[in-house]
Amino acid sequence: DAGVIQSPRxxxxxxxxxVTLRCKPISGHDYLFWYRQTMMRGLELLIYFxxxxxxxxxxxxxxxxxxxxxxxxxxxxxxxPSEPRDSAVYFCASSLEIQETQYxxxxxxxxxx
Amino acid sequence: DQQVKQNSPSLSVQEGxxxxxxxxxxxxxxxYFLWYKKYPAEGPTFLISISSIKDKNEDGxxxxxxxxxxxxxxxxxxPSQPGDSAVYFCAASPVGGGADGLTFGKGTHLIIQP
Numbered sequence: 202d203a204g205v206i207q208s209p210r211x212x213x214x215x216x217x218x219x220v221t222l223r224c225k226p227i228s229g230h231d232y233l234f235w236y237r238q239t240m241m242r243g244l245e246l247l248i249y250f251x252x253x254x255x256x257x258x259x260x261x262x263x264x265x266x267x268x269x270x271x272x273x274x275x276x277x278x279x280x281x282p283s284e285p286r287d288s289a290v291y292f293c294a295s296s297l298e299i300q301e302t303q304y305x306x307x308x309x310x311x312x313x314x
Numbered sequence: 315d316q317q318v319k320q321n322s323p324s325l326s327v328q329e330g331x332x333x334x335x336x337x338x339x340x341x342x343x344x345x346y347f348l349w350y351k352k353y354p355a356e357g358p359t360f361l362i363s364i365s366s367i368k369d370k371n372e373d374g375x376x377x378x379x380x381x382x383x384x385x386x387x388x389x390x391x392x393p394s395q396p397g398d399s400a401v402y403f404c405a406a407s408p409v410g411g412g413a414d415g416l417t418f419g420k421g422t423h424l425i426i427q428p
Contacts (some may be wrong), residue, residue, distance in 0.1 A: 203359070203426030218345070222358075234416075236418075242420075243403075243418055243419060244358070244403060244420075244421070244423055245416035245418075246416065246418075265418070292357050292358070294357070299407075302348070302360045302363065303360070303416060304359075304360070305357030305359065306357050306358050306360045307356055308355075308356075308357050
């Protein structure tokens with residue numbers, strides 16, 4: 202398996218634009234997680250899905266953030282409109298069970314100017 | 315309020331010596347703990363884990379110790395090698411996984427000096 206795949210690897214955009222981050226989990230994994238990493242707050246869980254259903258989105262910072270998982274092999278994290286403080290590295294991870302090891306993608310480095 | 319704390323942002327250790335990375339937690343519901351290793355421009359990779367029913371788990375050069383009464387765990391790497399230079403994240407999960415999945419510390423940047 203290729204592991205968790207994220208795209209794009211880097212994104213530079215202007216404030217106010219819509220940003221869409223994409224993730225393909227490891228095949229057969231029932232759980233998918235979106236994290237954000239910043240210097241100030243470290244790794245924060247934003248939202249996670251179980252069998253394509255969002256279970257807990259309490260980590261999503263604002264209504265500008267939304268995540269979807271239309272099928273077992275694809276998820277998106279959308280920011281609309283984007284702001285400079287959204288600049289961070291966004292990781293997607295997947296696991297077989299909630300307490301099993303999570304496998305991380307390479308991350309998307311987002312810079313909002 | 316941070317539930318998982320790694321109080322040392324960085325640690326420098328000489329090659330061949332022991333590296334000890336520390337992690338403290340405040341949530342008594344945590345019962346499963348993991349260490350992740352992260353190289354620049356890559357996602358974190360799983361290193362080693364420990365369940366609360368144990369106080370020690372060993373895997374090659376890596377050993378994790380858990381002190382439940384102190385709500386403290388540590389990762390020992392011996393002997394330290396240059397390839398161990400990375401950021402190490404401590405993570406914790408509550409009983410049955412809980413609603414929040416993993417909670418991570420902010421990480422400790424380990425630098426192995428030749």
